[in-house]
């Protein structure tokens with residue numbers, strides 16, 4: 001499979017201050033790659049380097065097999081770009097604005113534009129200055145998607161969109177990928193990218209902390225476990241849990257007989273990693289209740305954001321760093 005984006009050793013300085021410290025990553029063609037990170041992490045700066053809006057201080061970038069710096073407008077036409085802040089001419093309509101963008105991005109099918117506007121519920125004949133924040137964002141999305149580009153670079157695409165329109169956006173992404181496009185998008189929070197992305201890079205202070213699949217993040221995230229069992233002493237339940245890989249914070253106690261079967265033991269613990277070893281051990285018990293909560297991915301990502309004590313890259317992930325070759329996210333490939 002070919003790579004739509006290859007970034008090696010990307011550094012960017014503004015004045016004396018370096019804000020990107022040597023990023024290495026690659027995006028497989030036909031996949032969705034999400035970059036998440038807190039404010040100021042460098043997401044927008046990375047995207048602007050990909051589009052040659054700003055020049056890197058060091059490192060190399062290949063986009064759709066070309067170098068953005070030398071490729072010029074021919075490459076630009078193959079890309080749809082939603083900037084974080086879209087500057088719109090106030091005294092014109094959405095339709096005229098799109099015509100202006102079409103002059104840059106290349107031929108656009110007007111039926112396709114109308115179809116997208118309908119789906120996004122956007123009135124193209126309104127003056128752009130009268131559009132709400134969310135409607136301006138829809139116009140920004142429309143100009144990014146309208147020429148059916150090979151690569152979509154979308155800076156905070158769901159910002160300001162209501163949940164229904166977010167669903168339309170996710171459908172648009174799926175359709176673009178089904179047609180062979182590659183999508184590179186950014187967000188502050190995982191929930192926005194987890195629906196769409198095959199691979200997720202977590203960016204913190206101008207460095208990639210980890211590149212992972214959503215599934216690998218899920219594996220690394222901690223889940224709460226609680227169950228009731230009968231017929232086994234509390235100490236033995238505790239010992240059984242203690243030998244399961246990934247289980248921690250075990251607490252076991254016997255419930256008073258009132259309202260419960262005699263000898264009911266309630267156990268709580270946390271689990272990270274695979275569930276199968278846990279299920280195997282639990283099968284030895286006579287369970288009367290069992291709850292294994294959904295992993296809190298946001299929390300897992302926040303730990304990586306802040307570099308907390310447990311901020312190890314997720315199992316099965318690829319840590320990106322100073323290596324000379326770009327790393328690929330495991331399992332991030334489409335068949």
Ligand SMILES: Nc1ncnc2c1ncn2[C@@H]1O[C@H](COP(=O)(O)OP(=O)(O)OP(=O)(O)O)[C@@H](O)[C@H]1O
Nearest residue numbers: 014019037038039040041042043044045046084188
């Ligand atoms: N033109 C510029 N001049 C000086 N510093 C800049 C410039 N553009 C960005 N920066 C700095 O670079 C760092 C990264 O900013 P960037 O906008 O790329 O972050 P981000 O991850 O996109 O943040 P956000 O989520 O807030 O949009 C920040 O510290 C920012 O202040």
